[in-house]
Amino acid sequence: MSFPVDVVVMAAGKGTRMKSLRPKVLHRLGGRALAQHVIDCAARLSARSVVVITGHGAEQVEAGLKAPAGGTALKYVRQEPQLGTGHAVQQAAPALPDDGVTLVLSGDVPLTRPETLQALLDLCAGERLALLTLDMPNPTGYGRIVRGDVGAVQAIVEQKDASEAQRAITEIYSGIMAVPSRLLKGWLARLDNQNAQSEYYLTDVVKFAVADGLSVQAHRIADAVQVAGVNSPLQLAELERAYQRRVADTLMEQGTRLADPARLDVRGELLCGQDVDIDVNSVFEGRVVLGDGVRIGANCVIANAEIEAGTVIHPFTHIDGEKLGVRVGPGSLIGPFARLRPGAQLGAEVHIGNFVEVKNSTLAAGAKANHLAYLGDADVGERVNYGAGSITANYDGANKHRTVIEADVHVGSNCVLVAPVTIGAGGTVGGGSTITKSTPPGVLSVSRGKQVTITDWQRPVKTKP
Secondary structure: OOOOEEEEEEEOOOOHHHOOOOOHHHOEEOOEEHHHHHHHHHHHOOOOEEEEEEEOEHHHHHHHOOOOOOOOEEEEEEOOOOOOHHHHHHHHHHHOOOOOEEEEEEOOOOOOOHHHHHHHHHHHOOOOEEEEEEEOOOOOOOOEEEEOOOOOEEEEEOHHHOOHHHHOOOEEEEEEEEEEHHHHHHHHOOOOOOOOOOOOOHHHHHHHHHHOOOOEEEEEEOOHHHHOOOOOHHHHHHHHHHHHHHHHHHHHHOOOEEOOOOOEEEEEEEEEOOOOEEOOOEEEEEEEEEOOOOEEOOOOEEEEEEEOOOOEEOOOOEEEOOOOOEEEOOOOEEOOOOEEOOOOEEOOOOEEEEEEEEEOOEEOOOOEEEEEEEEEOEEEOOOOEEOOOOEEEOEOOOOEOOEEEOOOOEEOOOOEEEOOEEEOOOOEEOOOOEEOOOEOOOOEEEOOOOOOOOOEEEOOOOOOO
């Protein structure tokens, strides 16, 4: 492609049928705003810039979108009031250099493939107007493509302005066009609002191009999902399933086994190694990395986490790393019904069982907490066995403190370790104990009595073999 591309994203509409306080283009699809999908797609085309036209909820929209990776510049212009699509692009015209091609996209049409847009740009070739069109069995509501006797595009007629014969046309305009910027600016200056809606139609540039003797080309596709917009919760849900199916197909093409591709939700980025198996109804959010041979059970929710090779995540496990992330070492067994919170860092072959919660803690290789336990702000050594019903009391009402459990410690059931405290290597904490003082290595630590918090240390009794 020998010409620079500047993308205009139409994102000023209110979307009243969404019945939401959020601007329409900020509703999420696959974990990202609708308009963010469009911006990111533009970046994959190596666009020089993206100009987003905002109007309704402009401040929310501008705060809710981010520049794409790859150096594509992101700019905003305001359309106030909203007087039609042509009026919208008029606001963007000053930000469009004359040496490029303008690619007009809609902020609520998120699933257009980059290769489709590239084909449209190739058809434009930096010198003609190119339209993306689609054949629809029921074209109601869409602008119709009117062709001449030899099939050349002559005009786009909006539904409300179309004659009965024109309304019978099934080829519709998608709202996406590519046009040399220098030509577009001249045509925008000629727009008027003499139509049924008293709006300035961008589609009128087609009749101006024809009147000027320029060729108007149409790239016709058959995949309706690529040009489907979102105007209601129903349409948003339909596009969500179409998006998830795309993701599922890509994962399976790469070798990931999905028990049912229709029951998968990826709301971010999911990267899978070889021989990964994912059961039904699992949800992945943020950035999730699954190593070779990982097994994900049914009904798991995993966000912002790295699961290393050979790990099994049993059903109904909830992992959410948020900003700190979660890492699960190779060969670990997690769940069922386990919860890993931000900052959980697990070593190799760690076992976290049912109804165990881990937050901001490190567990070294071979550590186990198999039942009904809480580890928060803790450093757990190798081969520690942490009993059912035991907790680290890490918060004193004002500050959080750390608990250190050194290697080979055995913590009995129903214990409370009151931080800051260290349990020395090889020691044992007796069942039902409340430990408030650090213990040296190799001792049995117990507390007796309902309200007793003073620790009684005893050397373990050695018995003859």
